[in-house]
Amino acid sequence: MKAEFPGSIDGSVRFIDRYTVWDALCTVALVLAGWAVARPLGPFVGAALGVVLAEVTPNGERIDKKVVDELRYVLSSPKVVCPKLSKMGDGSAVFDDGYVMGVVEVSSCDIEHLPEPDKRANRDVVAELLSGLDYRFEIHSRQRHVDLSECNGPGDTATATDHYVVVRVSASTVAKGHHEVKDRCTEIRNTLTAADLRAERLTGQRLKAVLNQLYFRKAKVSQGGYVVAQGRKPVRRMTYVSEYPEQMSLGWIADVLNAESPGLVDVVQVVEPVSDRQRDWMDRILARTDAELSASWKPFRQAGLQRQKQDLEDLIEADASGEPLVNYGVYFVARGENRVEAEETLETVQSVLNRSGVDTGEPGLYFNRGVKSVSAFHRDRLKKKEIVPGSSAAAGFAFAAYDTVEPGGIVVGEDHRNNMPVVLDRFSWEAGHTAVMGKIGSGKTYWTGLTLVRSVQEYDDLEIYVIDPKKRDYGGIVEALKGETVVIDNGLSRSRSSNITRYTVQDPSRDNTARLAETVRHVYREASKTDSKSLVVIDEVHRIITRADEIYRDGLQAVSTLVRESRDKDIAATLVTQNADEFVRSTEGENILRNIDCNLFFRQRDVDSEVTDFFHLSEKESSELRKLRSGTKLPFSEALVRGPVNTRLRIESTRPEHTLFENGIEGLRSGGNNNRVQPSNTPGQASSGVETDGGHQSKDTETNTSDSDSERYGLAEVFNLTFAGPLGLFEYVLYPTFFAALLLSFVTGLQPFHPIGPFTPKDSVGLDAALSVVSAEILWVLGLSLYRWMTQP
Template identity: 30%
Template sequence: MTQYGAIQVTPTNLELMTEKEALGVHQNFKQVLNQADYPINIYSLQRDLELQPYAEYLKDRFSIRRELWEDYLRYCSRLNDESLVTTEHYITTPVTASGRGFLASVLDSETREDLESEVQRRTQQITDSLNTANLSATEIPAEELETSHSNPTPRYVSTGQEYRRALIITEYPSQLELAWPLELLRVDGKIDVAQLIKPRDSANTVSTLNRLKEKLNAEINSRLASGFLDTNELESKLDAVDWMLDKLANREQQAFDYAVYISTHADNKEDCNQAFQQLKSRLKRMGIGFEEPVFRTDQAQKACNPLQLDPLQETQLQLSDSAAAGFPFATRTINQSSGIIYGEDQYDGTPILQDRFQWHAPHLARFGATGSGKTFHTKIELLRAILAYPDIQIIVIDPKNEYHNLIKALNGQTYTVQDRPEKLGKASCFQVTSRGQSENIPEIIDLIEHLYQVTSQNDRRTLVVADEAHNVSGVGRGREILTRWVREARDTSTAITLVSQSANDFTQYTEGRTLLDQMPGKLFFRHERVSQEMIDHFQLSEQEEIDLYDLKTGTDAQYSEAVMKVSGRLDAKIRVHATPTEHRLIEQ
């Protein structure tokens, strides 16, 4: 009997990391492999990106304006029709009774408890290790994999659902790039990649390598003695063997049996074959050897199933560095059906669907220079929040007097910052009587304290926007009240959005940095200046720093761009599009 521990991994974004940060991820993944005394199987499974569950979520949720709702659904439908795919990453570890000295045919309750205990030990060890990196790993019931990814189909035989073809990796280049499977997962089609990794006994591995070394030396000497001078290939293999022996002797690396199986699948034979040919071309370009198991296709498909033991055993000896280079957890995925679409991933067009009320705290900060698109994006979120959360209450603190028309379109009420209403309707805007006056700042701080008291007594979902927040962050009392509100607002389902021209308005203060640490979501639009305090506090990579200067705005393109970060969930460069109705309501 075999029981499986199953883990789902939320990916990270290697492309926005520095070389040093990416190396750290590689080292962390290598450590996961090195500490395991059991098999670890990694599956990257692709499926069509379906926004239908999200569309069902939005169904009958229109309020205030039907055309706004219909336009947003058309936008979702367009994204759904663009043949996008999403990748889900899983790790399984099989525990077999016979492999642990038990009689598989006689499984009493004590034996089952032992199996379950071992499954729990392994999954806990893996999740603890991965959650210390820029990843999020969660244990899931193995039954979820069984229902989602069972019954793989053989080559060109339809089950009424799809067609499949498979490849086995047979040879690797001497140096594997970190996260090399990503190049395969980006083929135009649906690709599944299974990496099966099993620790090898070091002593037996050294003995095997020594025998291979003797054989290579003998063959080289024989060829030289016979007058053949072309021994470069043999000498290259000998160098590789010496390198492995040296790493194992110094305990710098561990040895693994490593197998990679790849499967393309599609609804019809033509699409399946097209993806298969692209896959082969990409493997050739990467210098990776492969073969198609023509007479063992059904067995290869089983190897791509998370709840099947490997029937092929087409493994190769790999050391820790090479096995860890197969890091696949760097794709975009959608694993929820609620929230709003904040934009589209710049790389592959995947919609960035996030429900901020499911974050560990529902707060978000937007930063960007004047004209970068941050206020426009804030208004998009307000319009979509009305659709996604019909019961939501919206409150806007508006020192620029730019939101009152939008609030009016939502049948809301506009006040001055001096007003102190005890009860608020569905949408409320507080604006200044005259822009730019310094005396407005104490009044705005007093207003924030009042709204803090009002929302703390209200358990309905509330979305608060504080625009020009740098005016408040520059005053000690303002920072203190904001920090207290943000820290305690989660308990009352209040989501706070701070909008400011630069994150440096907060990072230059200790209280400001503490405040930002309470906000999981960050959106960076184009900046005129990126301070060292910002780089250090947000751990911005060199690429991200460059991007902040070059991000497109709505004035120089048909969309604006931003870098969006959500702690433990998302790190992406996004494009921001508005629907025609959203654009009209925002620009009126």
């Protein structure tokens, strides 16, 4: 699925198809200066200098502009400070700069394996958000590391991405600001809660925690990047999109977030509605482009003008047809523990963007503005935005980042795309049920046993019910977990003596369908009585819903009741079967599958067309099911997961887990709860404790940089001593010297070095002094620039 992007609109007028108005004005000014100072050669020298300034443009910028920018940079503050939090309201925060802020959190949505209509539906939801609102907002996608050391399973860390829509309002009164922020956040939440996306307006402690995560207090800026005063990954580099290709694939921003990099990546999307003034400007530019096109005689210039004309016509036509236009800018921040890590992360970002045909730029001398552009607490000062249709801007779809970590969940496997652990918390879903399907020996029972062991470690007060019709698969695990086994042939009346109970049959070869159906109803009644979380595993579920290759209505109804009626009772069911064809043979069976949030497909011998159609499996996915590894000859198995994430899982146990399954050894209760990232400090205030990512203070209060970053040798050390003072201090000495020279010329009759043109000797002395001041200041600026270049991080 592709989106069309217009090119950047060039509104400059060019003389002889080459020089802009600014080029001409600078050349005329230099010619006049040459005529006034040194006739007859002066005007020619000025004209030549003007042409050089127009033609020699390193990195696409004029030399005189670079000099002005350099001077502005030297005179500007090397720090950016965030406003402090004044007070919290109902779902909004007030800062000391007068702005009121609100935040809406948006869930990730893995669209990689979704059918085209579903992908389009999710894109249209974001397009409606981008183009349907009449105020400015930002979308911040921020990566963080999640500690999984206490979560049993392969891998100690994983990378998660949080998505926040940030709204800032400056109102005449605080009450009005709170009201406006609330209305806007509610509108954004309602818009984004559609298709596969979910949005939530943050309030209370959760809002404070997220603000603290985004907060950096102050940043020390240089041309090469900036360093924040607190938080992990303090060294940061940034880049922005300077020009888009003609077409972009859906989820191109998510591709950057999904790429493996040494550090962490943040993405900031800035969206503003197009004003009526900009629409009038586009009309004028279109008319002028048409006129220039008819007068142009250079083929390459004609091609550029023709494309700009077509892009402008497309934009104006889209706006007239009802598709709103937006000012859209995208900024990327690479975060690292030191300069090298941040630089390598930025190279990864730029590499992914270059493969997509995206041109990027760096702030350079405007890094102060760049820091404010990526901050949630400032306005976009860099203003690197383009006018694009809302549907084109929605193609970025950062929400498609591989967010495979749900706080408080268990490791269910590793994502084959990036080898990151997939952590799911089924009790946080709307319906925490899972269907596990695969042929005999595919690994489905092994995976189910792993989830039992890991769930016992993760969840407190967990009740487990295992219905084991084959009698042989779960006995060792339940015994190792100090559970009990109930033979249903002897009745179900006795009370449970353990929070882990396995129900099995005396003789699996007999027809136990009716007894198993009654056991399902019994388990549902027992689980409904407790306030604890309950995990129900039904192995070989086809033995309950079918009898003699016919649908067994009583068993089907029992399973249906368990699945449908337990949605609000913290009961999560795992239905294990060899194939889903038993379910899709009846309407009631299909309804059971529709109430299941997660489906795991292990290796299949054949996939019926009814199953393929029901789960919307593509031909490629159906073929992939027959090629999944089963683990019989390998130390891992594979499965396709559809639901909270859509990917191929690699399922592997740790050595203690494998020993448990092989020998039934007791003990795996040593693990604690998953380490949850919960920022707790307030922006603008000192933080304490161990920081995980974002706005917390780490144990080591000093910036973690390499030794090479702090050492300076040779000439750099001399510059460090010579240019340690600011430019202003130098000017305090220089300007009094200038006036002293003038006074000295009048008192002592001091003569100039060389009389200049028609000026009197005394006037020439003043000009000598003025030129000396200008030359000295230029040399000083160049010295400062060289020093900064030699010592930049």
